[in-house]
Amino acid sequence: MSDTITGVGIGLGVAHGPVARMAERAPAPRDEPSSRAADEEAARVREAVAAVAAELNRRAETAGGAARDVLEAQAMMAEDPTLEEAVQSRLEDGKTSEWAVHDAFAEFRATLEAVGGYLGERAADLDDVAARVIAHLRGEPAPGVPTPGHPFVLVAPDLAPADTALLDLDPDSPNRVLALVTTDGGPTSHTAILAREKGIVAVVGASEAAHLADGDTVIVDAASGSVTADPSDEQLSDAQRRADERAAAEAAPVTPGALADGTAVPLLANLGSPAGAAEALELGAEGVGLFRTEFLFLSSKEAPTVEAQQAEYTRLLTAFAGKKVVVRVLDAGADKPLPFLNDAPEDNPALGLRGLRALRASEQILRDQLTALARADADTDADLWVMAPMIATVEETEYFTSLARELGLKTAGVMVEVPASALLADRVLKRADFASIGTNDLTQYTMAADRLLGTVATLQDPWHPAVLRLISHVGEAGAAQGKPVGICGEAAADPLLAVVLVGLGATTLSMAPAALADVRYSLGRFTIDDARRIAQAALDADDAAGARAAARAAAGS
Ligand code: PEP
Ligand code: MG
Numbered sequence: 001m002s003d004t005i006t007g008v009g010i011g012l013g014v015a016h017g018p019v020a021r022m023a024e025r026a027p028a029p030r031d032e033p034s035s036r037a038a039d040e041e042a043a044r045v046r047e048a049v050a051a052v053a054a055e056l057n058r059r060a061e062t063a064g065g066a067a068r069d070v071l072e073a074q075a076m077m078a079e080d081p082t083l084e085e086a087v088q089s090r091l092e093d094g095k096t097s098e099w100a101v102h103d104a105f106a107e108f109r110a111t112l113e114a115v116g117g118y119l120g121e122r123a124a125d126l127d128d129v130a131a132r133v134i135a136h137l138r139g140e141p142a143p144g145v146p147t148p149g150h151p152f153v154l155v156a157p158d159l160a161p162a163d164t165a166l167l168d169l170d171p172d173s174p175n176r177v178l179a180l181v182t183t184d185g186g187p188t189s190h191t192a193i194l195a196r197e198k199g200i201v202a203v204v205g206a207s208e209a210a211h212l213a214d215g216d217t218v219i220v221d222a223a224s225g226s227v228t229a230d231p232s233d234e235q236l237s238d239a240q241r242r243a244d245e246r247a248a249a250e251a252a253p254v255t256p257g258a259l260a261d262g263t264a265v266p267l268l269a270n271l272g273s274p275a276g277a278a279e280a281l282e283l284g285a286e287g288v289g290l291f292r293t294e295f296l297f298l299s300s301k302e303a304p305t306v307e308a309q310q311a312e313y314t315r316l317l318t319a320f321a322g323k324k325v326v327v328r329v330l331d332a333g334a335d336k337p338l339p340f341l342n343d344a345p346e347d348n349p350a351l352g353l354r355g356l357r358a359l360r361a362s363e364q365i366l367r368d369q370l371t372a373l374a375r376a377d378a379d380t381d382a383d384l385w386v387m388a389p390m391i392a393t394v395e396e397t398e399y400f401t402s403l404a405r406e407l408g409l410k411t412a413g414v415m416v417e418v419p420a421s422a423l424l425a426d427r428v429l430k431r432a433d434f435a436s437i438g439t440n441d442l443t444q445y446t447m448a449a450d451r452l453l454g455t456v457a458t459l460q461d462p463w464h465p466a467v468l469r470l471i472s473h474v475g476e477a478g479a480a481q482g483k484p485v486g487i488c489g490e491a492a493a494d495p496l497l498a499v500v501l502v503g504l505g506a507t508t509l510s511m512a513p514a515a516l517a518d519v520r521y522s523l524g525r526f527t528i529d530d531a532r533r534i535a536q537a538a539l540d541a542d543d544a545a546g547a548r549a550a551a552r553a554a555a556g557s
Contacts (some may be wrong), residue, residue, distance in 0.1 A: 048133050412433055465546075
């Protein structure tokens with residue numbers, strides 16, 4: 001009988017395969033006397049080393065290429081005679097085999113590091129070998145991202161950024177990660193962001209997945225946020241059919257974003273550097289909906305010059321010639337402090353001098369940025385729009401848009417990230433050419449839930465009807481005045497939520513480029529009437545989970 005576990009799906013993907021669990025790195029052994037005879041311990045070590053070397057060689061064989069050389073070198077390290085002697089002498093001193101391996105490898109590691117260069121770089125490989133031998137001695141699985149020698153569904157508590165670098169997504173690799181399931185983490189966790197960026201089929205925060213065992217067959221369905229263990233043949237063939245359909249949709253020519261009835265919903269990219277432009281265009285971005293300028297200057301001690309900025313903006317605008325590019329002026333503060341804008345420590349930086357407030361306190365920096373943007377605009381052919389972050393009042397709207405116009409920028413708008421400006425959207429939009437809703441901060445401030453804090457992550461959910469009602473309010477104000485209302489928070493990258501946002505009045509959606517294909521496909525399944533009906537179902541719910549479920553039911557999925 002199949003068994004379904006739920007979590008939060010990232011994207012629309014579906015995949016199936018055998019589970020391989022991420023083994024946690026076990027604590028280092030302690031230096032304590034062994035209860036076994038030295039020759040018994042020596043035999044255990046020989047057996048463990050041989051097993052680890054054989055396993056590494058087996059993987060080397062299947063991996064081929066550069067990975068083969070690394071794995072073969074590791075297998076040789078495991079059986080290195082100098083190391084064997086070092087282990088043996090510790091065993092003769094009455095140590096446990098776990099400690100002897102740990103201590104002997106640590107000594108060898110120090111020697112390699114002292115040599116430096118190529119050998120020094122092998123120190124981490126040596127740690128991995130030691131950890132594998134110790135795990136074998138303890139009868140535990142090898143640590144880290146597993147490499148079982150066949151494609152697998154990775155089940156992990158959560159992934160550290162260092163682990164994510166090791167995920168093998170090569171379709172031809174024997175150790176390909178087919179999908180990712182985490183027991184912890186929410187939709188804005190690092191794992192979720194990475195999965196979205198890399199297009200990995202993922203369900204996060206599925207706490208019951210902790211019970212899955214290596215080798216269990218599962219279907220991971222990101223569209224419904226479910227993991228089905230022990231699926232029937234029929235469920236497996238249905239999952240395969242959907243995976244094939246999606247692969248076909250992704251391979252299909254990239255078209256402009258539109259609903260099934262032809263209503264255009266331009267799909268734009270969120271970028272933090274002009275370097276991302278080529279990939280965004282390749283994935284079908286119809287322009288840029290959010291260019292986070294602060295990302296260019298996070299490591300600068302001094303405010304960037306007009307010339308330095310002009311060069312970056314010119315690169316960006318040149319890449320998007322003929323297309324709309326929305327540039328946000330520096331959003332400094334809270335999780336993105338810039339030394340030249342935020343020098344005084346604050347107890348509550350998310351509620352402090354951030355966004356436009358910080359720029360206004362150093363107006364020359366804002367003037368320089370707008371000047372650089374106007375100069376880059378004059379030299380290029382993109383349709384440049386500028387906007388200010390963290391607008392809370394009508395007066396701030398007036399301040400920013402008039403300054404931008406004074407400095408020669410033709411289209412000036414605001415980000416709606418604070419409930420106050422959402423509630424006064426009709427007044428705000430009278431002074432602005434457009435609004436762009438930053439759902440990450442709008443959710444944080446509506447729910448009073450710090451977006452960086454894991455303990456309140458469940459409240460940081462843009463599906464919450466309180467957030468959706470504010471978005472609907474802005475959508476109505478935009479429609480009444482004929483002013484565009486974009487969405488540029490993570491919410492726009494959720495394929496079903498994207499449909500809801502359009503139903504609430506969003507006219508464009510901007511997201512990480514890797515999310516474009518899923519959102520394009522999802523929009524194409526519904527008409528504007530469907531989108532409004534699905535949005536209404538979500539608005540009428542009591543909470544985020546209820547809104548998701550109601551939208552899914554209304555969408556018939
Ligand atoms: C947002 O708050 O939704 C947004 C797009 O801005 P950032 O994530 O850069 O704060
Ligand atoms: Mg924001």
